[in-house]
Amino acid sequence: MRRAVFPGSFDPITLGHVDIIERALPLFDEIIIAIGINSDKKYMYSLEDRKRYIEETFGGIDKIKVETYTGLTVHFCKKKNAQFILRGLRNTTDLTYEQSIAQTNVAIAGIESIFLVSSPSVSNISSSIVRDVKRNDGDISRLVPKSVK
Numbered sequence: 454m455r456r457a458v459f460p461g462s463f464d465p466i467t468l469g470h471v472d473i474i475e476r477a478l479p480l481f482d483e484i485i486i487a488i489g490i491n492s493d494k495k496y497m498y499s500l501e502d503r504k505r506y507i508e509e510t511f512g513g514i515d516k517i518k519v520e521t522y523t524g525l526t527v528h529f530c531k532k533k534n535a536q537f538i539l540r541g542l543r544n545t546t547d548l549t550y551e552q553s554i555a556q557t558n559v560a561i562a563g564i565e566s567i568f569l570v571s572s573p574s575v576s577n578i579s580s581s582i583v584r585d586v587k588r589n590d591g592d593i594s595r596l597v598p599k600s601v602k
Contacts, residue, residue: 455480457537457567460487460526462580463503464496465601466510469578473541473569478516480567485533486511488521497584509600527562538566543576 459474463486477484486507490500498506504519511517522529526538538558542548548568555566583596594602 454482454534455537456483456485456533456535457481457539458485458487458526458530458533458535459539460489460522460529462491462494462496463488463507464580465498465503465583465597466507467575467578467580467583467597468595469541469543469571469575471510471598472572472575473539474511474517476569476572477539477567478514481516481537481539483516483518484539485518485520485535487526487529488519489526490521490523492523497587506598506600510598527558527564530564531562536565538564540566540568541571542568543571543579 457477457480459477461470463470474484474486488500488503488507500521504521507519511519530538538555540551542551551566551568558564558566578596583593586596587593
């Protein structure tokens with residue numbers, strides 16, 4: 454079984470995340486959307502809300518599971534027998550950042566990273582932009598799935 458973990462804080466899930474997940478579905482038998490928990494980080498949305506938003510967005514798709522985890526992503530991958538980490542790239546800055554992490558993950562755990570380039574229509578969207586728009590009473594409806602609104 455080809456299993457991938459798509460890790461992130463998903464604070465909140467965006468249409469950019471949805472784009473990557475939907476386009477990755479034909480590549481894997483199962484995708485685990487893994488919400489990382491970092492006790493040092495301050496989140497806008499609760500863990501329960503973030504998980505619910507993702508479950509509502511992908512409800513009915515058997516190939517998608519939603520879980521939470523702490524610690525290293527590669528340890529979570531090993532625990533779940535996932536051979537791949539799925540990541541989306543919006544730009545060259547993302548590539549530079551993700552490349553070092555991917556190389557480290559292979560070196561320490563043998564877990565390969567698969568990168569998909571974001572569709573142009575959503576490549577400008579990030580969770581931090583969504584939070585900033587929301588914090589300033591802006592309309593996020595064109596940036597997030599309906600479950601978040």
